[in-house]
Amino acid sequence: MASNPTLPTEVPGLRVTNVSKTFHGATRPVFQNIDFTLGRSGRLAVLGRNGQGKSTLIKMLGGILPVTEGEIAWSMSSSWPIGFGGGFQGSLSGLDNIRFLARLYNRNYSNTLERVDAFAELGRSLRLPVKHYSSGMRARLAFGLSLAIEFDCYLIDELVAVGDARFQQKCQDELFQRRKNRAFMIASHDTSLVAHYCDRAIIIESGKCKIFEDVAEAVDIYSWLRTA
């Protein structure tokens, strides 16, 4: 059953208050009055059919899109939306992008490079301009960087879209096993992944957003929405 989104016993690392989004020129909002909190080890799924605004919400939380109304207040560090292809300077090489982000987040470059390369397995391709990367290579670089820099909360937009099956498993191990005490929000169509790893879920549908404390219930509802 949809319920009050506030967890009284936990100081939230993220508080979303009355957030609405309407794109420029659009007559109807993508969604309205979203309210929820996320604890510092909360695992929140974002479910919704195509076009309902899952990725928009993740991008707003990642600071890539502005909110139209309301407030997003972070009190923990958050990643950029993983699975999202943007964020790199295309004319720079992978190495230069790593150097840039290491400096931006005040991390040691050599250490960061070592960790990114170990995870992304891009090897000599890191010397090529990122604009020549395939979408899978960009995703590996983005995911590797987010893991190397380390965040309190990971924003994931459709994990299954990143790389091949072996790489997806690697991503899941890194995120859900090695960082099991971190917070994350994952927008996904993969109901088994959501049911396995998340402890709450949001469904966005027809401009409305409801939060469910029972993930299995949310998955049931979402599964029926998909077939409707």
Add this chain to the structure above:
Amino acid sequence: MSGETLCVMLVPSAAGAAWREALAARATDLGWLVSDVATDPSITPGAGLVFADSHAAMLAFAPHARAVVIDTTLDDTVNFDLTVRQAAIVQRSHMLVEAEMAAKHGATVLLATRSRLEFPVLGPVERQQTERSPNGESALDSPLAVFDISTSAGRAHWHPRWFHYPEGHTGTVDRPLLDLTGRMRPVVYGPYIRLPEGRWRAELNVTVDTENSHVPLIFEWGPGPEFSRVVTTIRQAGTYAVSLEHVWEQPDAAQLRIWIQYPIFQGVLGFQGCEVNRVETTDRDQAAPH
């Protein structure tokens, strides 16, 4: 001891104790013994005035020596606790079913609300006045009015307060509103009032706010595990009338249930209770299209 006998079933009511006293006093005046099947199951006909609590216990007496005193109001349910009142209604419906069965087998039916009644064999008996409970309902408002032989002829309104809402409700007790978000589940059920055998119809109006979606509902009406069912998907917000009929092969608790057919994201149901009425075969035949 005159050898004459009368078996009386008193359905619990505000006047029940007064009738019991008056009947016992009258029988004693006539020199009859007074006994109760509940405390002495071995009582046999010819034992004077006998109080019984079931149709089966009355069968041992001649039809002309049987009387039931019924009350379909809730005047004596002075407890304001809803759960207690619900339980009292269900228990009373059991007795009213017994009384109706006794009436079918020849027992004289008398109304407890009157202060003077003409009993078979025993003659006229007058009871002492009793005070009406402030929360008592009129005979027509009572969910037990289906048993009323004097006014509504087998019809009653079952108010929303007599039903159960497993997840609670918003709105008011007269117009509960139910958030349908969630899994397949019953959102309204009850009230388990016992009905006699026969064909019974439940007519209800519900308001549905689909919230620009669709609301798949199942309406069920019947006793025990047997139900008549309407399965529908509502796509437009509005007020909808639903009518269900079911044949009770034997007396049993009536259940009206409203289910969500499969998990849904949104929707609000407004429930207004239901009208219950006994359907005579001839009524149904007339209503059938030709």
